[in-house]
Amino acid sequence: MRDEEWLRLDRQICFSLHAASRAFNGVYRVLLRDLGLTYPQYLAMLVLWEHGEMSVKQLGERLRLDSGTLSPLLKRLEAAGLVRRERSAHDERSVRVRLTDDGAALRERALEVPARIAAATGYGVEEIRELKERLDRLTTALDAAASDTAGLPTAGR
Amino acid sequence: MRDEEWLRLDRQICFSLHAASRAFNGVYRVLLRDLGLTYPQYLAMLVLWEHGEMSVKQLGERLRLDSGTLSPLLKRLEAAGLVRRERSAHDERSVRVRLTDDGAALRERALEVPARIAAATGYGVEEIRELKERLDRLTTALDAAASDTAGLPTAGR
DNA sequence: CGCAATTCAATTGCGCACAATCTAATAGCG
DNA sequence: CGCTATTAGATTGTGCGCAATTGAATTGCG
Missing domain, CATH: 1.10.287 (Helix Hairpins)
Incomplete structure (x- = not known):
């Protein structure tokens, strides 16, 4: 196969994954509107529903996201009353994230x-x-x- | 399988696609740095390399992107000297996008x-x-x- | 102990994705 | 022809993703 053709094949592969990811996102967007969550916020909530309280770092490892993405996302979840964030007592660098009652209750509606x-x-x-x-x-x-x-x-x- | 377990399985499915898409993006990011392109810009260039001149609308249909995403993206490609945009003569609502010599030449390096x-x-x-x-x-x-x-x-x- | 290196979050800046809105141009119908 | 509906593109606003930087706390080494 010549380079020329690879360039076309390549478009199909990378594009297919890109498109599938966005299509998935679109379906979740519709279903999650009722819950007041975006798709990445839903992913974060899934982890929290499963593991309870954890640090921003632990959450980031699970989700493969860094603080640049997580900090504002968690702020919005906190503003929505779903989680609370507070500095850890024994290591003040770390921020513990835990569900509020509302956040825990939302799980039922997500089932x-x-x-x-x-x-x-x-x-x-x-x-x-x-x-x-x-x-x-x-x-x-x-x-x-x-x-x-x-x-x-x-x-x- | 109970609802509870679905909630965990679900995390794995949607998350896997999400993660794969971002991982792909990361590899492209590294390879495309030399070309001065982002991944979505590369996708747009692939279409233009294959089809030559086309309207923003046609490009949007190929890429499944609307003008809200394409307009600024194409502006950046134009600022980089890779494409030119001009209103169509016989329908001034339409904007034709075509490669500059630099844009066409970049194809060689993308092979x-x-x-x-x-x-x-x-x-x-x-x-x-x-x-x-x-x-x-x-x-x-x-x-x-x-x-x-x-x-x-x-x-x- | 004291200072440098590391770690954790937050912030800043840029670009993409998408909804909603706006403007200008064209098409279509009476 | 004139008016309305439609279409193309741009713009605005929100949120995600990531690189780079910053600041505060902790660790570790001499």
């Missing part, structure tokens, strides 16, 4: 979301699981490649 | 990107093609679901 999303995909449970595994492998490989090239002189130039 | 991306994924050509097909089916299904629920009273409430 129906996954089934509706699954229905929207038109995929079965098994197929979704398989896709998830492929995507996770992809992410792992891409992250490794990114950190490889990061240190080098911008790779093959 | 190596796809192979490097493919290498970073650790996937073979066939596997990539299959993943692309799954993602495209997913996008189609999600778009359909989104437009279905859009008109309804915010679906089952």
Whole structure:
């Protein structure tokens, strides 16, 4: 295959993932409007519903997000009355995030979301699981490649 | 499976796609730095390299982006000297976007990107093609679901 | 102990995504 | 032809994602 054709194939691959991600986002946007959450906020709430109180750093590790993204996001969740943030007592660098009663209660209303999303995909449970595994492998490989090239002189130039 | 468990499974699915998309973005970011392009700008350039001159609307249909995203993006490409924008002569509502000589020349330097991306994924050509097909089916299904629920009273409430 | 290095959050700045609104131009209908 | 509806693009506002910087607290080493 010539370089020319790769350039076209490439567009299809990267574009497909980009488009799928945004399409997913769009469906969540509709379903989450009732809950007053954005999609990334929902992801953060899922982690908090599962693990209870945790630090911003721990949350960032789970979500693969840094403080530049999380700080304002958590501020908005706090403004919405869903979480509270307070400096840790024994290490004042750390900020503990925990659910308010409202935040914990919102979980009940979120329970129906996954089934509706699954229905929207038109995929079965098994197929979704398989896709998830492929995507996770992809992410792992891409992250490794990114950190490889990061240190080098911008790779093959 | 109880609702409780769905909430956890769900996190894994939507999160995996979200993470994969961002990981892809990260690898492109590194490779495209040399070209002075962001990932979405690269996508736009791919379309222009393939199709030559086209209107903002046509570009938006290809990329599934509206003018709110494209207008500033194209302005930046124009500021970088890669494209030119001018009102169409026979329909002054329409803006034609076409490559400058610099923009067309940049294609040569972009030719190596796809192979490097493919290498970073650790996937073979066939596997990539299959993943692309799954993602495209997913996008189609999600778009359909989104437009279905859009008109309804915010679906089952 | 005292000072440098590290760590955690927050902030700033830039760009993308999308909804909503606005303006200008065109199309279409009576 | 004249008026309304539609279309194309730009603009505004909000929120996410990430790089880079800053500031405060803690760790660790001599």
